[in-house]
Amino acid sequence: MNKPDLIEVEDLAPAEVAELDLYQKREKIYTRKIEGFFQRVRLFTGWPLLAGYFLLPWLQWGDRPAVLFDLPERKFHIFFMTFWPQDFPLLAWLLIISAFALFTVTVFLGRVWCGYTCPQTVWTSIFMWVEQRVEGSRNQRMRLDKAPWSLAKAGKKFSKHFLWLAVAFFTGMTFVGYFYPVRELTLDILTLQVGAWGAAWTVFFTLATYINAGWMREQVCVFMCPYARFQSVMFDSDTLTVAYDKVRGEPRGARRRDADKSAEGLGDCISCQLCVQVCPTGIDIRDGLQYQCIGCALCVDACDSVMDKMGYEPGLIRYASERELGGEKTHWLRPRLIGYIVALLVMVTAFSWRIYNRVPLEFTVIRDRSQLYTEVAGGAIENVYTLQILNMDEEMHSYTLRLDGLDGAAIIGETELLLNAGEIRSLPLRVRAPREAFDRPSSAFEFVIESDDDSRLSDRAESRFLVPLESP
Ligand code: SF4
Numbered sequence: 001m002n003k004p005d006l007i008e009v010e011d012l013a014p015a016e017v018a019e020l021d022l023y024q025k026r027e028k029i030y031t032r033k034i035e036g037f038f039q040r041v042r043l044f045t046g047w048p049l050l051a052g053y054f055l056l057p058w059l060q061w062g063d064r065p066a067v068l069f070d071l072p073e074r075k076f077h078i079f080f081m082t083f084w085p086q087d088f089p090l091l092a093w094l095l096i097i098s099a100f101a102l103f104t105v106t107v108f109l110g111r112v113w114c115g116y117t118c119p120q121t122v123w124t125s126i127f128m129w130v131e132q133r134v135e136g137s138r139n140q141r142m143r144l145d146k147a148p149w150s151l152a153k154a155g156k157k158f159s160k161h162f163l164w165l166a167v168a169f170f171t172g173m174t175f176v177g178y179f180y181p182v183r184e185l186t187l188d189i190l191t192l193q194v195g196a197w198g199a200a201w202t203v204f205f206t207l208a209t210y211i212n213a214g215w216m217r218e219q220v221c222v223f224m225c226p227y228a229r230f231q232s233v234m235f236d237s238d239t240l241t242v243a244y245d246k247v248r249g250e251p252r253g254a255r256r257r258d259a260d261k262s263a264e265g266l267g268d269c270i271s272c273q274l275c276v277q278v279c280p281t282g283i284d285i286r287d288g289l290q291y292q293c294i295g296c297a298l299c300v301d302a303c304d305s306v307m308d309k310m311g312y313e314p315g316l317i318r319y320a321s322e323r324e325l326g327g328e329k330t331h332w333l334r335p336r337l338i339g340y341i342v343a344l345l346v347m348v349t350a351f352s353w354r355i356y357n358r359v360p361l362e363f364t365v366i367r368d369r370s371q372l373y374t375e376v377a378g379g380a381i382e383n384v385y386t387l388q389i390l391n392m393d394e395e396m397h398s399y400t401l402r403l404d405g406l407d408g409a410a411i412i413g414e415t416e417l418l419l420n421a422g423e424i425r426s427l428p429l430r431v432r433a434p435r436e437a438f439d440r441p442s443s444a445f446e447f448v449i450e451s452d453d454d455s456r457l458s459d460r461a462e463s464r465f466l467v468p469l470e471s472p
């Protein structure tokens with residue numbers, strides 16, 4: 001057998017080696033403002049989300065906020081529903097569904113979540129808009145930063161940071177308003193009566209917004225967001241991503257507007273750099289798919305505007321699959337995507353069914369372990385239990401207790417109960433039964449609780465009744 005030829009290290013072409021300083025200084029990105037189809041789409045997705053975020057805590061549902069995560073009371077109110085710590089599996093389920101929905105959308109449309117709806121993107125866009133209004137266009141901002149300090153420069157910088165802090169403050173206060181009734185919080189802040197926790201969290205979220213959207217911006221997406229790192233695992237060759245059409249664009253090169261590109265041997269890219277100048281993460285999409293790309297399509301709008309001016313077809317940079325760029329047809333419905341969609345539909349249906357049939361009543365029974373049974377006068381046997389009843393509904397209800405599966409037994413204690421909304425009752429009671437009714441030392445039975453005024457509210461809890469062993 002012939003041995004493969006050994007390749008000497010010296011034979012290898014010297015690779016391009018770039019030195020990277022892991023702690024290098026961030027280069028500030030000055031983005032150019034651009035308008036276009038996808039930016040209008042972003043407005044339509046961003047504004048409803050912003051309006052929802054800022055308005056939801058102000059909506060009332062009866063005498064309480066429609067959405068309130070009341071941590072001291074350990075209750076989560078979401079419109080007509082109130083969730084308790086006992087409902088934690090539902091929350092876990094909801095998070096799993098959200099993650100699955102994200103995977104499904106990512107397989108289909110790439111990082112569309114990042115580009116259009118992620119709070120980091122939406123708030124960074126607001127902060128950039130403020131910056132452009134105060135400091136001007138990209139070139140004006142670059143000149144301003146290079147200029148020596150003057151009263152005019154200080155005024156612009158102060159105005160920008162003041163407005164950023166104002167937006168950040170309303171964002172932070174609204175976020176705290178999901179946990180602390182926002183009407184009370186606003187009044188407490190205005191009258192300087194806000195407690196230490198309310199003030200501390202408002203300051204924390206204000207600073208977090210100001211730093212993330214004002215200063216860190218693309219650094220959050222590039223270095224901090226875990227989603228950016230594992231998104232490529234979810235992509236396949238049919239996933240739509242923002243991509244540069246190399247076949248059409250290369251060889252790139254500057255030219256006059258009326259130049260004959262075929263005669264000059266050029267592709268459609270005129271090397272104007274506009275796609276790089278509008279990119280909020282500062283990358284060049286012509287270098288191929290990169291993890292820094294958040295799929296915001298600013299470069300698509302920028303390039304389309306250039307193509308329009310040049311009289312070329314739009315779409316040199318566009319949403320395209322790897323397959324499409326290779327000249328093949330994109331497979332929209334593929335097994336992986338169908339699998340995700342089916343799994344998502346099953347989970348959403350099961351979750352909705354569970355929510356619809358959720359009984360706002362928690363009922364548990366603990367058997368007294370210190371004493372197995374007591375023999376009472378007349379030959380009867382008694383066992384002791386402690387019942388925990390939690391009325392998770394928002395209204396008061398009356399309940400009746402009974403036994404099921406224990407013939408001849410009776411409850412010695414309270415069997416008619418009235419529980420306020422959200423009340424937890426711990427109820428010690430005894431169950432008495434004649435000894436001769438049992439032919440074995442341990443018998444299973446159930447406590448049953450039923451509401452007298454709401455047929456939905458009923459529950460059962462299993463326990464055991466113990467009797468002494470027969471004498472031989
Ligand atoms: S905007 Fe379009 S034409 Fe201009 S450099 Fe980018 S890809 Fe080329």
Ligand code: SF4
Nearest residue numbers: 279293294296297299
């Ligand atoms: S490359 Fe284009 S889509 Fe990606 S982040 Fe930059 S501007 Fe947005």
